[in-house]
Amino acid sequence: MVKKCQFMIFGATGDLTYKKLLPAIFSLYKEGELCDKFKLILIGRRSLTLEDYLKDLDVEVTKQLAFHNFKDHLTYHQMDFSKQEDYEALNHYLSKENWVFYLATAPRFFEVISSHLDHYGYLDESAGFRRIVFEKPFGINFSDAKKINKHISKILDESQIFRIDHYLGKEMIQNILLTRAYNSFIEMLWHKDAIDYFEIVISEESGVHNRAGYYDGSGALKDMVQNHMFQIVALLSMDLPESLIPEVIQEEKSKILKQIKVMHNLVVGQYQGYLDEKGVKADSETETFVAMEVHVDNRRWKDTPFYLKTGKALKDKYAQVVVHFKKMSSVSENLLIIQIQPDEGIKLKINSKKPGVSNEIDNVTMDYCHSCLKYGDEPSAYGRLLLDVILGDKSLFASWDEIESSWHAIDKIEKIKPQPLIYEKHSDWHENLLIKKGWYKYD
Template identity: 40%
Template sequence: MSKEKIALFTIFGGTGDLAQRKLYPSLFKLYQKGYLQDHFAVIGTARRPWTDEHYHEIITDSLASLDADAEKVKAFASHFYYQSHDVTDAQHYVTLKRLSETLDAQYGLQGNRIFYLAMAPNFFGTIAQHLKSENILTNNGFNRVIIEKPFGHDFESAKVLNDELTATFDENQVYRIDHYLGKEMIQNISAIRFGNNIWEFLWNNRYISNVQITLSEKLGVEERAVYYDNSGALRDMVQNHILQILSLLTMDQPVEFTENDINIEKVKALRSLRPYTPAEVADNFVRGQYAADGDIKDYRSEDKISPDSNTDTFVAGKVMIDNFRWSGVPFYVRTGKRLADKFTRIDVVFKRPIVNIFNHDNNASDSTNELAPNVLTINVEPTEGFELRMNAKCVGQGFATTPIQLDYDHDSEATANSPEAYERLLHDALNGDATNFTHWQEVAYSWKFVDVIQKYWDEHTPDFPNYRPGTMGPAASDELLKRDGNEWVYKE
């Protein structure tokens, strides 16, 4: 049975950075592996008046780092067509429809259409409306739309956007991409939990003390300054990536490992997020903004950033899940720019033994022998693998204990040959599998949780800047855990 997928991709924003850095290389890798062969075509649209020939040069340039065979690249690029397009002009969709139908017949695409909206969200509704009104959607194949974040600026704007999209597409045709859900080790969370009885048996408030999720970035805002200053770390990272990871960590076991059943359990987990009052926001969430340090500018001095900006470049918070499995277990989250290093990790901290029979070493005069907590660490990036910290006897006389660490990392060859996030997710979209995409109810509950925090911050002026580049954020982030008798597993 052939693994070839058949579809016409229409990329709105085909000249943009996302298309060139992620989409074209990912489609090429699917082409190299035989998932895309003869029966596919791509229409790139944007305002720029490019020719097909120039577009092919852009495609070729975007693949330069892959060191691919030149003839293979040329054959791949020949499937790409460019149309100068104003997404607000209905007449341009007439031309788009004509080209789509021509390519459908030329490549035998069976009416299968994937529309990728790699543009600002304020155009999503307009594009969807015209796709419907100009009859570009087909009746004899599938129609799917892939959209990038941000999906709204708060719950109300997200709902308006969703209503606009679902006026044209059914919910099962909408693929809201969150590239973290395409990462190898994020997808491994379900395998760890539900494929190993040792963990699933312990995966609850009887045995787990706390869980820590850290998404750390070493760089500043770079070329995303305009977007970032209107968003901040809370909206940019917590509302989507972090709460998606949290839902995978906390959901109950699905009846089957299917899109529908997993979505049901993720939504239940996000519905269980404890909503905070304004006073509780102040106690449970910390925000920060980086200062200057040597050659590094402070955030407010970055290009295109307002000199009096109160945008958060760091967030740390304590999240509680009010259900039977997780009641009483704090989930600590943090993310930020200009931190100590670039990495993503999850630390599951288990409770210490109720009774410590090794609390005194008879070979020492007055020593106590406190047991360290067991910690399961899931390293998402840049290293992919697991660490398990457990207690063992020290070598030598006496019975003092010491923490030891068991490690497993994916080998470099397997990691190098593993598909990247966008490649995985584009392949899933071709298969009609939205398991690793975000569904509307997940988006809605995430925004409702985040909106309370953002509203409180909007009404209170922070004392910024409050952390130095190269650290793990403001001191208040450490204090947040200390109040509960805990500490971050990862320290700078």
């Protein structure tokens, strides 16, 4: 059991809290990772009773026997985030204990909420730690992110700031660095002379649904590339540090993000019917799909493409990294496939002789199923990261240097971004287009 800790979530009526945060905290509770007397204060702007609030929670979660006891630890509190006087009432809950404040809100509230918490002394650590989790996106562009960071750095020590990217909590994302670090034959081949290109794909079947209001001001570039995909690029291309302590890993990732070079090989799209989604502007040119080529401008990866593809309302739901090794002859290329979701694991495609008297070569797959080894309820990505917040472990959280560099790159892309192509929902419309552009060198 971890040390005593209480939670306060701002933005409790949003999808993130209902679908990710509450289930993650419930999972930690069931696994005995939270103290018996923990409190979870759910703060929203709507006037609701706790029972009314819980009606929108996943029924499968509320049906579990443990949820009956878990519910006793919850309190719903209505307030206006922007009114300083409303924060005075929080003193009723804020006992002298360890507290995690989770800002599951739009970035425009980050400065407001942190300022008011500071005004009433709620961030003082004399009686226990006070940590604030800032949900992605951290700002809406580089200028905005810089302004937010300057503000919170005046009232918080860096040790109190947790800039979260839940993708870093996924098992196979964590496995990228460890697979490289503890398999010498892989790391010996981890450079431009052996690897032809990388392919990073995050494909979603669903559209924007009730996130349209947020998504229309963000788009695929800011929602997925600036954080999730650039972080994966950094983990793939960074030099292995001498130590895997948080500060060293963050420093190495930051170096890579400063070296990302945006190529002009860029495709953006928007699915048919996006303009009809509630909360989307009638003339919106927000992209729901992006495919792009980036390079890491250093000696190790000179001229090695990193192809990034992500989109909504596509044919399939999956996420993976494919490492394409250079071909040595006319046989099939060797691939290292890191499957992130829905099935977690690693596949290695190699060439081997077919059984029999001939010397015919076949491409075979060595398959390691990571998710098959799970036992019982595994913590979600958010669950792992929340536990790290409690423990003060920042290994899987982004530093300001990382965010600064990634926003610089996105701002450059925004300047060259073309108008989106319209595509049919649940199709693989982009594949032929990308083949024509020469993205795939081999069949």
